[in-house]
Amino acid sequence: MAKMNMLQAINNALMLAMAADDKMLIFGEDVGHFGGVFRATSGLQDKFGKDRCFNTPLTEQGIAGFANGLASNGMTPVAEIQFADYIFPAFDQIVNESAKFRYRSGNQFNVAGLTFRTPYGGGIAGGHYHSQSPEAYFTQVAGLKVVVPRNAYQAKGLLLSAIHDPNPVIFFEPKRLYRASVNEVPEDAYELPLGKAEVVREGKDITLLAWGAQVDVIEKAAEMAAEDNIDCEVIDLRTLAPWDVATVATSVRKTGRLLINHEAPLTGGFAGEITATIQQECFLYLESPIARVCGLDTPYPLIHEKEYMPDALKTFEAIKASVNF
Amino acid sequence: MSNTTFTQQVVHRATFLERDSLTIPILKLLQADGTTFENAVLPQIDEALSRKIFDACVFIRTLDERMLAAQRQGRISFYMTCTGEEAAVIGSAAALEAEDVILAQYREHAALRYRGFTTEQFMHQMFSNEKDLGKGRQMPIHYGSKQLHFQTISSPLATQIPQAAGVGYSLKMQGKRNVAICYFGEGAASEGDFHAGMNMASVHKVPVIFFCRNNGYAISTPTAEQYAGNGIASRGLGYGMHTIRVDGNDMLAVLAATQQARAWAIEHSEPVLIEAMTYRLGAHSSSDDPSGYRSKDEEARWQQHDPVKRFKLWLINKGWLSEEDDAALHSRYRQEVLDALKVAEKVPSPKLDEIIEDVYDVPTANLKQQLEDLKTHVAKYPKAYPKSSGRL
Numbered sequence: 001m002a003k004m005n006m007l008q009a010i011n012n013a014l015m016l017a018m019a020a021d022d023k024m025l026i027f028g029e030d031v032g033h034f035g036g037v038f039r040a041t042s043g044l045q046d047k048f049g050k051d052r053c054f055n056t057p058l059t060e061q062g063i064a065g066f067a068n069g070l071a072s073n074g075m076t077p078v079a080e081i082q083f084a085d086y087i088f089p090a091f092d093q094i095v096n097e098s099a100k101f102r103y104r105s106g107n108q109f110n111v112a113g114l115t116f117r118t119p120y121g122g123g124i125a126g127g128h129y130h131s132q133s134p135e136a137y138f139t140q141v142a143g144l145k146v147v148v149p150r151n152a153y154q155a156k157g158l159l160l161s162a163i164h165d166p167n168p169v170i171f172f173e174p175k176r177l178y179r180a181s182v183n184e185v186p187e188d189a190y191e192l193p194l195g196k197a198e199v200v201r202e203g204k205d206i207t208l209l210a211w212g213a214q215v216d217v218i219e220k221a222a223e224m225a226a227e228d229n230i231d232c233e234v235i236d237l238r239t240l241a242p243w244d245v246a247t248v249a250t251s252v253r254k255t256g257r258l259l260i261n262h263e264a265p266l267t268g269g270f271a272g273e274i275t276a277t278i279q280q281e282c283f284l285y286l287e288s289p290i291a292r293v294c295g296l297d298t299p300y301p302l303i304h305e306k307e308y309m310p311d312a313l314k315t316f317e318a319i320k321a322s323v324n325f
Numbered sequence: 326m327s328n329t330t331f332t333q334q335v336v337h338r339a340t341f342l343e344r345d346s347l348t349i350p351i352l353k354l355l356q357a358d359g360t361t362f363e364n365a366v367l368p369q370i371d372e373a374l375s376r377k378i379f380d381a382c383v384f385i386r387t388l389d390e391r392m393l394a395a396q397r398q399g400r401i402s403f404y405m406t407c408t409g410e411e412a413a414v415i416g417s418a419a420a421l422e423a424e425d426v427i428l429a430q431y432r433e434h435a436a437l438r439y440r441g442f443t444t445e446q447f448m449h450q451m452f453s454n455e456k457d458l459g460k461g462r463q464m465p466i467h468y469g470s471k472q473l474h475f476q477t478i479s480s481p482l483a484t485q486i487p488q489a490a491g492v493g494y495s496l497k498m499q500g501k502r503n504v505a506i507c508y509f510g511e512g513a514a515s516e517g518d519f520h521a522g523m524n525m526a527s528v529h530k531v532p533v534i535f536f537c538r539n540n541g542y543a544i545s546t547p548t549a550e551q552y553a554g555n556g557i558a559s560r561g562l563g564y565g566m567h568t569i570r571v572d573g574n575d576m577l578a579v580l581a582a583t584q585q586a587r588a589w590a591i592e593h594s595e596p597v598l599i600e601a602m603t604y605r606l607g608a609h610s611s612s613d614d615p616s617g618y619r620s621k622d623e624e625a626r627w628q629q630h631d632p633v634k635r636f637k638l639w640l641i642n643k644g645w646l647s648e649e650d651d652a653a654l655h656s657r658y659r660q661e662v663l664d665a666l667k668v669a670e671k672v673p674s675p676k677l678d679e680i681i682e683d684v685y686d687v688p689t690a691n692l693k694q695q696l697e698d699l700k701t702h703v704a705k706y707p708k709a710y711p712k713s714s715g716r717l
Contacts, residue, residue, distance in 0.1 A: 065484060073491070103462060109477055245691075
């Protein structure tokens with residue numbers, strides 16, 4: 001065990017994965033000698049050489065297309081998109097190509113080894129284009145897996161799973177936790193399962209569900225609620241596609257109430273999908289409407305960032321409203 | 326690592342480069358009558374290779390003619406021909422080794438044939454039946470063959486261009502003396518992925534041949550509305566790439582250029598751009614009627630440059646082919662195509678279970694549930710779903 005922040009845990013995961021697989025390549029904008037604008041790939045070029053860890057020209061669709069080509073011919077590309085806000089130029093390569101490679105070819109070709117890593121989320125005064133949470137654009141795409149860790153320990157284990165998973169995975173890293181989240185992290189390689197949610201805190205009155213940096217927020221809200229004698233169960237979804245319906249449904253059948261929190265805007269956000277599914281699975285168990293505490297349906301604002309964010313206080317209010325319904 | 330790749334010439338008066346100061350020669354080896362130009366430097370080609378090339382030409386002409394008719398009869402849903410571009414496609418494919426990876430746009434099934442894709446395999450794909458390697462999931466002509474190193478075609482244009490850069494890089498990393506070849510039309514070259522892929526390949530020194538079929542039209546859009554520069558070839562130089570323009574209706578010129586491109590790409594680990602100037606003699610697809618945007622006169626003029634006819638005359642001049650051989654080959658393939666068509670259209674569709682396979686490596690719980698629900702529904706209303714209800 002060693003104390004690591006999330007960046008160190010990610011860097012450590014990449015180091016271990018590259019050492020174990022000589023087909024693995026890391027590339028993106030500024031990831032080479034410089035080690036990435038957040039330093040997630042620090043030291044990798046020195047250790048594994050310029051052929052295996054390198055800068056690309058500044059072109060997201062090129063990075064994604066290049067990654068598809070590498071993976072289609074048996075390599076293990078781990079491509080970085082500098083900010084999730086800039087993944088949209090690569091949307092076509094990811095949605096029409098990566099996601100459909102196996103299906104459209106009748107499993108003659110696939111991009112099994114492909115992983116995209118990208119920092120996402122707000123809380124860092126990033127304004128419109130350094131704050132977005134675009135996960136819901138990808139959860140609708142058949143063929144993709146979407147994974148979001150909540151702390152350093154999770155980041156290492158889930159990233160190693162994502163790299164080894166035989167499907168294309170988008171790995172969203174909550175950048176406001178890059179240095180803020182510090183855990184005891186095993187120094188050896190380990191994996192955490194994809195497609196499995198984790199019950200972080202057990203409770204009986206209401207289920208709170210989030211992913212990434214927002215898990216910390218709902219945990220804080222749960223503590224506030226505990227002072228009012230409301231006993232919250234907290235779940236980290238971890239994988240959004242395919243998501244763990246069973247764990248969430250089991251919890252809601254126990255508590256009778258569900259609150260979902262995400263930074264992305266409310267309308268069309270992934271909470272909508274969870275709400276519809278849980279309403280169908282748990283109709284006879286629900287004692288109040290499923291609550292969604294999300295970002296506003298606006299672009300991510302700069303000066304009103306605090307007001308925009310679905311913070312612990314907004315979550316606490318929604319918990320009370322649900323319990324008192 | 327700074328900007329030292331090219332030497333700078335300094336001037337002290339504002340001097341603009343003339344936009345038409347760049348002249349790009351076009352390689353021509355074979356004349357209309359089947360003789361070669363006096364000073365032509367010919368590619369490596371012998372009788373066996375010539376016959377193999379010609380064989381693919383005749384097969385594709387026959388297949389295109391028959392299957393376009395089959396689409397008109399409503400037997401398949403869609404078709405696209407290669408007519409007029411056989412030399413560009415087959416001539417380049419013939420310069421490759423079997424393990425070079427082909428990434429195509431959609432008008433390059435002749436390259437797949439050259440590699441050995443069987444008549445039956447073409448038919449099964451077009452009829453989307455249970456013997457289709459693609460399991461009936463994509464539109465007709467979206468072929469692929471792992472065995473023949475021909476990556477499965479997808480409809481979005483130019484997406485294969487940066488992918489080819491990645492495939493080429495993987496070949497280099499795997500220590501193989503192979504190239505990737507990437508085909509695309511001049512219309513697709515206007516996509517952002519063209520820019521992305523060309524630049525990535527050049528910067529990362531990837532052994533890949535970018536092969537542009539410049540056939541004058543992207544559906545109804547003539548090249549004058551596609552670009553204002555000197556075709557596609559002029560761009561290759563801007564990316565720092567070895568570049569050549571060839572007569573795409575000249576089998577020997579295409580073969581010569583691609584043989585040299587391949588050797589260069591492997592020797593120097595660098596990309597090469599070939600722009601083949603040709604003409605799309607047929608409609609864009611079975612859903613298109615070119616009479617709405619180009620003249621019969623123009624088409625007739627290009628008929629005189631028929632690449633297959635020109636190559637045939639060369640073969641006859643060499644004494645490697647006779648008119649009788651040609652006629653016999655045509656009639657053999659007409660029969661073979663017709664027989665395979667009749668078989669393929671009676672082969673059943675893939676089973677309904679295939680609908681959820683291969684989305685992921687294994688179906689998710691969600692997908693399995695959706696399949697069960699679907700099967701229950703189809704079983705309840707079998708007449709509404711004739712393709713699958715009999716084989717649940």
